[in-house]
Structures are given as C-alpha cells and as structure tokens.
Amino acid sequence: MNNVCVIGLGYVGLPLALSFAMKGYKVYGVDSNPELISELQRGETHHLESYKGRTIQEILKDHLQNGNFIPMLDYKEAMQACDDIIVTVPIPVYGGKPYYEYLISCAKEIKNNLRKNQLIVLRSTVVPGTTRNVFLPILEESGLKCGKDFYLAYASERIAEGRAFEEFENMPTALAGFCEVSTKRAVDLIKVICKEEVVVASSVEVVETAKVLENLQRDINIAMVNEFERFTKAMNLDIFEVIKVANTHKRVNLLYPGPGVGGFCIPNAFYYLNAKAEEMGVELKLSKTARLFNQGIPAYISDLVIKTIEKYGAKKKVAVLGIAMKDYSSDDRLSPALEIIEILRQRGVEVKAFDPAVKKEYDFKVKSFTEALEDVEVVLILARQHGIEFDKIFEYIPPSRAIVIDTRDVFTQQDAKEKGFILEKI
Template structure:
C-alpha cells in the first residue's frame, strides 16, 4: 500500500478528510449533505451564484433534502458553498456531479464535465481523489479526465486517484435516497478503486459494489437506463396497438403483472422525462459508432418514446372532433408539468413536447401543477392556473403527470372531456363516460 493511499484511507476512516462536490443540483447537493451528515467537512462548488448563496443561507431547493438538516449542517460549519475553485486545493477528495446534456444533434455534450476537470486541474495535489458521478459514455473517465489531470505531471494511481461512480438519484423515491442506494465504483487502478470505495463506505449505508474499471461502471449506468428506455418503449408500442384494437393497455399490464416471475411492469405515458432515461441511451449510441456498431434496439426505442407526445396530441384532436370541436381555438388544460408524479422536477418533461404540438395546431394552452407555479419554454412563459377555474374553461383536460394530491373524482366531474395518459383515474367510479385513456 502506497503512503498516499494509506494517508487518505486513514483520513476517510477517522473523518478528518475534507470533501468537495462540484455541481450542487439534484445529484450534487444531496451527496454533499450526506457527506456532511457522515461527519466530514464539505465544500460545494457551483458556477451559479444563486445556488451558492442559497446553500450558504441554509435554504434548500432540492425536494429530496430535509430543510432543517441542510440548515443545521450549514450552521455548524459542516457544509459551505463557493464559486471559487481555488478551494479545491483544500479538499482531499472531490466528486464531479454536473449535467451531461445532449446537443441539438443528440450527441453528448460533456463540456460541463471538461470545464469542471479544468477547474480542478489548476488545484489538484498529490494524494487527492477525484470521482466522476455524471452519467456519460464509456471511456470518459480514462480517455477525457485522466489526460487532463496528468497534464500537471502527476500520475494517476500513483500521485492521485481517479474513479467513476454513477449517480443513481431517483427524485421523489420514498424508499431509496442517496444514503441507502447501492453504489457502483470503478477506478483507473486497483488503488484508485480501493480509495473511492472507502470514501463511499464512509458516507453511505448502501452496499458499495466494486467493478474492474471506470468503463464498466460507466457502461453499467447506461445499461440501467437503456433497460428502462426499451421496456417503456415496449409499453408505449403496446399502447398504440391496443388503442387501434380497442383494448385497455393498462388492464393488459395489470393482468400480466400477476405472473410472479419473468415479467416486470412498465407503463406507457405521454413521453419520457427526467435527465437520465431520455438522454443516456444516446450516449451509448454515439459511442458505439466509434466501433462501427449500431445499437438498433436502443435507437428504435428512442424513436417510439419520442413519438408519444405527438401521439397524445393526435388522440386529443380526435376526441375533440368526436365532440364536434376543432383543436384550433380550443382551450386545453394540461394537468401536471413535472416529468413524474409528486416532484417539482421538469427536466425533459413530456409536457414540453406536448405543448409544442398543441400550439402547432392552434390550441390555447393552460396548465396546472401544484409543485410548479410557472415555467418558460422556447421564450414563452406559462403560469399554473387555478385548477377549478381551469377545469370550468377547458374544452379538454389532459393528464400529463399523475400527482397523488389531485382529486381525480372532482377533476372528472368538472371536465367536459378527460384524456388520461397515466391511468390516474383508474379508481374513479362516476362519470367514466367522460374518461378516455391512452
């Protein structure tokens, strides 16, 4: 065991290591909080002044964090935030938790990761651990980050430690949080892996599962999300076929999931949302082309899922026509703007594409979401309307997100036409003649 590794492991065990987190969003801030709760001094880094200010004031802006826990950690000096990356020189380990979006051509944009690495590079020091948590294509850690850090003359595995450990945040999940979700860790060398695994074992309650390389860990994360992408695409394709055959796809799925083995229920909807599932498979698709390989199943799944917002709008047009109304000029009330129920996260929410298709067809759009008071999309602002007022005015109501706080009995009662893309009205007994499902 090298002296540098021995020293860092000792610091992690006795909680004297100072830890850093770059990116204070849905992944980074909960991770920073858990590290501070485990007894470490933590510095959060972000380029957004507003986030840094809120953290330093103990004001929470992430749903999965308990407000008074953040406030208490900040008050005790366990957690602070800054835009000044020179403080990287003071930390023993730093995690990179920044966005990895797609560009206009659905190709990976790892500029946030690269910029973070460049900021760290200026202050990297011997014995330091760097862990990338941002979801990306296999090879990023070793092909992109490692060369950047080695430009300093330090050698990976000898002078500093580098690993990849994919984030597995599921906003709104009541059972699994950052603290108790199992962690996968793959380092550039055995020593890198050992140090990174020790870090997470010192912070988290979930199992830390070690793999042989960063590439394995990177591919593992892509597999997780490709699995969901493909199975949701199957559910969506079944929904389209069932619609043509006048069969309730939700009833079909409920029947299928009575089988105690060999089947896992996935449900159709108005489109995919969130940062991971709609985006991550495209990272693999892009990387696979380097090997002259086409990920056909993943590509087709993406096409099916991307088609769902348009499918929803086409069905809404047919429902209006059935009631002798045109989409052009009709008032359409969209219920739920978040990408999943009971959270305030709008990243890649299907409502955005639904709105685009509705406006192309002349609809007057209103929305209601108890978690999201307003949002902007392509230069236009949308404000959540009073639910009862919206229901009274709407020619058609479309359920985009099945928030559990909605009174669906009342929503159905007040709606002229109710198009339910989430089977949210399953338990409603009265006025079912108004309900049309995906």
C-alpha cells in the first residue's frame, strides 16, 4: 500500500489528504492543533467542500472508517510510515510582515524525524526564496543532504476554497525540485491526484514567484474594478452589468467588486512579494497602491451604510447577511465583513449578523435569518451563502420600509422597482 504524510490539515491540507485517501493511499495527516485533530478523529469538519455528490464530512467519515486517513499530532509516527511528505502549513502576515514561525517549527519537526530517501514537497504559499533559504537549511541540519540523502520540491497550491477536490484534480500543478530525482518523484506523487498537466519549471523560485504573482493579479484586478465602481456610480450605471458586458470580450477577464478582499491568499500576496522586493531594493508601487486601496474598501462600505441611514432617516440598526470572506465559504479569516461591522459599531450602529456557514462565534452574530431581520430597516449584504434566502427579506421587512445595501449583486434596480424597496448597490 502507498503511504503519504500531509502536514497541516486546514483548508488546503484536509481536502488534499482526503484526495489521496480516495485514490487508495493511506494518509497520515499531521496537525499541531490538538482541538482540530480531535474534531477530525471524530469525523467533524466545518469545511464546505464536496466531491461527486458527497460532502467532505461524508468523505472524511468514509476514510476514517476504512483506515485510509489517520489524523494525528505526532510527526514521528507519520514520518516513520511515509516516504512522501507534503507540507501545507501557512505563513501569515502580521503588521505587513510575513511570520515564518509555523513553517520553521514544521521544518524543525521534519528535520528531527527525517530519514534517507524521503521526499518533502512544500505546497504552502511562500515569500519567494523561502524553500531554498529558510526551509532547506533547517532540513539539512539533520546531517542529511538534499539530492543525495533526501529529496525536496516546491509545488504551488492553486485551489479555491469550496472547489478544492475538483481543482486538485483539474488544475495544472506547477512544480520544481532541487534535483532531477526530487522533480521526478514530486511529479509522480502529484500525478496521483492531478489529471491535468504537471508544469515543471526551471527552478523552485520560478514556481514560488509565479504563485504569488497569480494572487497579486487578482488583488490588482479587484482594486481596479472597485475604483471603477465609483466612476460607474457617478454615471448612474450598475458596475456589475458594465463588467458582464466587458467580459464578453474574449480577452477580458475582469473580476467583480465587493466589500473588500479577504481570506488568506490574496491580501497576503503583496506583503510576500514586498518582503523580498525590499531586500533587493525594488519598489512595487502599483501593487502597493492596489493593496492599500483594497484595504480601504471596508471603510468606504461603512461610509455608504452610514450615509444611507442618514439619507433615509432609518433606524441605526443593520442586519448583515454573510460574514465569510467570499461567497459560499465558511472562512472568515481576514474577512472584510468583520472590519465593516467593527467600524459600524464604533460609529454607533447596532449590528446583528447572520452567516450559517461561519463556525466562529461573535457577540454580533445571531443564529437565524429571522433574528437578524427583527426590528431593522437596513439590510447589508456582504456574502452569498446557501441558507440565506435573500428574497425572504421582504417577508420580515415590508418592502416599503426595506433599505438593502447590496455588495454582491443579489438584486437589480429593476427588482427594487418591482418589489418597492430601496436598493443601494456598490
């Protein structure tokens, strides 16, 4: 039987581990969070993934039962059982600076348990240069040499949360190894789950840099359309309609504006690149402007809410629908919704928020749609979710009293006219 060890069992690592389990691999899943390991051992996860009609919860239970997935805290047991190890632990950004401690402590654990002939594939998104300059030297402190005693490759991770299983399979994977054997073994391993092309680059740094650039282009694209929203608003045009029309051009791919840019990937991209750029004396002016612009969107949306309340003399109470960092996600890490809610509350607005997918508790979060809409006139839509039926807003607030501020293109002005509610869109 083939064994593989996946280290870090979060939004990437868990579905990745289960993808190998579905291919008949025995997967040793390691995570340093004891609470998460206990949840997984009980067959629990709040992730919203599915594959061929089965939810990630069902897939997890299947593979716990048949023994193909073993979640654990212990690197030693996992690394003794596996020749192939994939790492998906994060590098968060704190105060604009990448924080390497999770990756460093993971590298140290691997070093302590490293054996001859093992292959390590790093799949975390990293500051360009990290695999060679941070990760590899720690592994070699074991006394074993890369390319002779053990093998190391970097393969970028491109999945979008909510489509993880499908994208592991159908998205080309880019990778590079530190030697021919590293590359060949990494390609063979990735091909177990990836039906698409495995793109082999000339160096690890090419793959690391391409990955961050992929995320940066989304940050800049979103900044551009959010800026342009101010132009279309002044022209009394719907930005979403303008973009839909522009995107019928076959070489145009504009993203849509929203309440800001959240999650783990896109907001970190500029800071990963900037860390390296500063070291080399390169200025990333445009990228920085885009990042700062996107960081300012929650304040802009909060202003829009306050101005709307004042304009219509509405109660200073808002029902927020959707707090995840994007539509149909359970992830609220760096979610702009949290910042908008904080600003609104600081400015004296009472907020009740409903999001059936987000697990984390907040004092402003309520358990039902009905509770959120109780005694409010203003509804702020920040994310779509299964379990939020936007049309039902008007069963709780009479349309003649409802003011909807829509950042997700749920309603059109035509809907507002027909139903008789006030609609403010970005």
